[in-house]
Amino acid sequence: MIGLYFPAWLLDRGLPDSALSFVEAGAGILVVFLAPWIGARSDAAGRRLPTLVATTMGAVAFTAILGWGPRWLSLVALGLALISFNMGSVVYDAILPDVSIPETRGVVSGLGVGVGYVGSFIGLAVGTLSLEVWDLGYAATFRLLAFGFLLFSLPAFLFIDEPARVAMPAPGLTDVARRLYHSWQRAATIPGMVRFLVGRFLYTDAINTLIGGFLAIYALDELGLDEGQTRNLLGVAIAAAIPGGVLAGRAVRRFGAVTILRAALIGWIAALVAGTAAGVADTTWPAWLVGPLGGAALGATWTADRVVMTDISPPAVLGEMYGLYATVGRFATILGPLVWALIVDGLDLPRTVALGALGVFVAAAFWVIGGLVPQSRRSSAA
Numbered sequence: 001m002i003g004l005y006f007p008a009w010l011l012d013r014g015l016p017d018s019a020l021s022f023v024e025a026g027a028g029i030l031v032v033f034l035a036p037w038i039g040a041r042s043d044a045a046g047r048r049l050p051t052l053v054a055t056t057m058g059a060v061a062f063t064a065i066l067g068w069g070p071r072w073l074s075l076v077a078l079g080l081a082l083i084s085f086n087m088g089s090v091v092y093d094a095i096l097p098d099v100s101i102p103e104t105r106g107v108v109s110g111l112g113v114g115v116g117y118v119g120s121f122i123g124l125a126v127g128t129l130s131l132e133v134w135d136l137g138y139a140a141t142f143r144l145l146a147f148g149f150l151l152f153s154l155p156a157f158l159f160i161d162e163p164a165r166v167a168m169p170a171p172g173l174t175d176v177a178r179r180l181y182h183s184w185q186r187a188a189t190i191p192g193m194v195r196f197l198v199g200r201f202l203y204t205d206a207i208n209t210l211i212g213g214f215l216a217i218y219a220l221d222e223l224g225l226d227e228g229q230t231r232n233l234l235g236v237a238i239a240a241a242i243p244g245g246v247l248a249g250r251a252v253r254r255f256g257a258v259t260i261l262r263a264a265l266i267g268w269i270a271a272l273v274a275g276t277a278a279g280v281a282d283t284t285w286p287a288w289l290v291g292p293l294g295g296a297a298l299g300a301t302w303t304a305d306r307v308v309m310t311d312i313s314p315p316a317v318l319g320e321m322y323g324l325y326a327t328v329g330r331f332a333t334i335l336g337p338l339v340w341a342l343i344v345d346g347l348d349l350p351r352t353v354a355l356g357a358l359g360v361f362v363a364a365a366f367w368v369i370g371g372l373v374p375q376s377r378r379s380s381a382a
Contacts, residue, residue, distance in 0.1 A: 004234055005127050005145070006066065006078065007213035008227055009138045011220060013071055018345045020213050021337035023075050027082040028333035031326060034083070036183045039090045039323025047162055048091040048098075048319070055091070056153050058084030063146035067139030086326055093306055094322040097315065098162055105310060106257065110249015110303040117241040117299065119152055124235055132228075183324050192312050192372050193321070199372075200305060201328040202365035203265055206272070206358035207301065208329060209336030210294070214354075215275075222279050222351040223287055236291030237298070244299030252307050258372040261304035265366040267297030272359035279352035308372065336361075 010020055038055075042048040062081035066074045100108035123145055130141040187193045219230045244264075251260050271294035278287040313321040336358065343354040 004124070004213075004216045004227075004231060005131075005138065005141055007216040008220065008230075009067060009074075010213070011217065012138070015071065016345055017214070017217055017351075018341040019075060020217075021341035021345075023079045024082065024212050024337045025334040027079040027086075028331065030083055031086045032331055032334070033177070033180060034087060035090050035326035036180050036320060036323030038087050039094065039319040039321070039326070040179055040183075041319075042091045042094060043317065043319035048095055049157065049160060049162055051091045052088050052095070053157055055084045055088030056150070056157075059088065060146045060150045060153075063149065064143045066142040067137070086329075090322050090326045091319065092156075093309070093325065094319045095160065095162070096306060096310055097318065099160065103253070106252030106303065106307050107249045109306050110245045110247070110252070110299075113245030113249075113299050113303045114242045117238045117245065119148075120238045120241075121235070122152075123148060124231060124238070128231065180327070183320055186317060187321065187324055190312060190314065190321070195368060195371055196308055196312065197324060197328045199365045199368035200325065201332050202361045202368060203268070203301070204329045205332035205336040205339075205361045206268065207298065208333045209340055209358060211298070212333065212337065214337070214340055215290075215294075218275065218279070218351050218355060219287065223284055225284065225287070233288065233291050236288070237295030240292040240295030241299035244296035245303045246299075248300035248303040252304055257304045257307040257311060258369055260300055261308060262366055262369055264297045264300035264304060265362055265369070267293050267300070268362045269359055269366070271297060272355060272362065276352050276355045276359065279350065279355065312372075 007020065038051060042051050045051070059081050062077045062084060065077045066081070068074070096105065096109060096112075126144050126148060127141050130136045130144055131138070136144075187197065216230055216234070219225045219233055220227065225233065248260050248264070271290045274286045274289040274293065278284055278290075309322065309325050310318070339357055340351075340354045343349050343357060344351055
């Protein structure tokens with residue numbers, strides 16, 4: 001939805017790139033402070049599923065009202081949906097050890113990513129039927145996608161059997177700033193954690209900006225692709241993401257999670273170079289390389305980086321560390337869209353410059369993450 005249909009709605013309503021930038025950045029600021037608190041509460045509560053259910057329902061509800069009423073209402077609803085979704089992602093990721101063992105963690109993570117992108121295919125199909133076959137418009141399409149989000153969440157709600165954990169007093173919301181500070185202090189005592197989080201900030205800056213709708217805007221408005229061609233481009237990316245995630249999960253077990261993560265970043269760099277070349281040369285054929293390269297890299301990235309996070313986090317503070325994991329992702333979501341808006345709407349430069357800037361972030365992440373390779377191999381072999 002955020003990768004194609006909302007950006008298309010945005011352009012259809014004549015709104016600038018910065019409208020999406022400011023919504024995503026505003027949501028990201030709140031998630032920066034709330035994610036560690038949500039993670040710590042899930043550690044303290046002894047159960048994570050109730051939080052996952054509540055945040056998912058929030059994301060479903062706010063998605064369902066997109067496209068209804070004045071434009072500002074849809075922008076606010078998008079921000080609230082993003083906040084709810086990312087709060088849920090904190091506890092969802094922290095459930096990984098409950099549904100796997102160390103020897104199967106990479107495989108389970110990869111299967112989760114692969115199956116998730118099957119859901120993305122279903123989302124594209126729903127949008128195609130709603131917009132092009134049934135001609136229902138964007139508002140109805142958003143409601144159908146919200147229903148799909150709820151429907152495909154039910155297996156996790158009903159069939160995950162969480163192990164019993166001892167409940168402790170939960171931190172209050174007023175403790176957010178203090179807990180965020182202490183979470184970073186604790187992270188500094190965990191070998192490799194700060195380096196990983198810095199690297200994650202750099203690559204998620206590029207990834208979340210692209211999948212947050214700006215790749216669709218680039219394809220539609222910079223390259224001149226129509227909505228059907230853009231949907232096909234994203235479809236190719238999703239098709240590549242499925243085996244990318246599954247195969248990366250198996251490769252993680254053999255080569256180590258960080259080695260696979262760095263390989264995924266090389267794929268991202270190649271995809272961004274291809275997309276930038278298409279814009280500079282004013283031709284569309286290099287853009288079709290972005291789909292398979294970026295899609296495979298996307299699946300491999302989300303598969304490997306969750307395993308790295310789980311490997312280096314002590315089990316007793318896993319939820320709290322996943323809060324920081326989400327926090328750096330949200331900081332990146334603040335910076336990436338704002339950099340894009342500054343380049344495109346502030347400096348009035350072509351979107352090719354903005355896309356190239358994202359490539360610089362990925363290249364920096366590749367260098368930073370390199371320092372974790374020996375530790376990742378030891379963790380994966382343990």
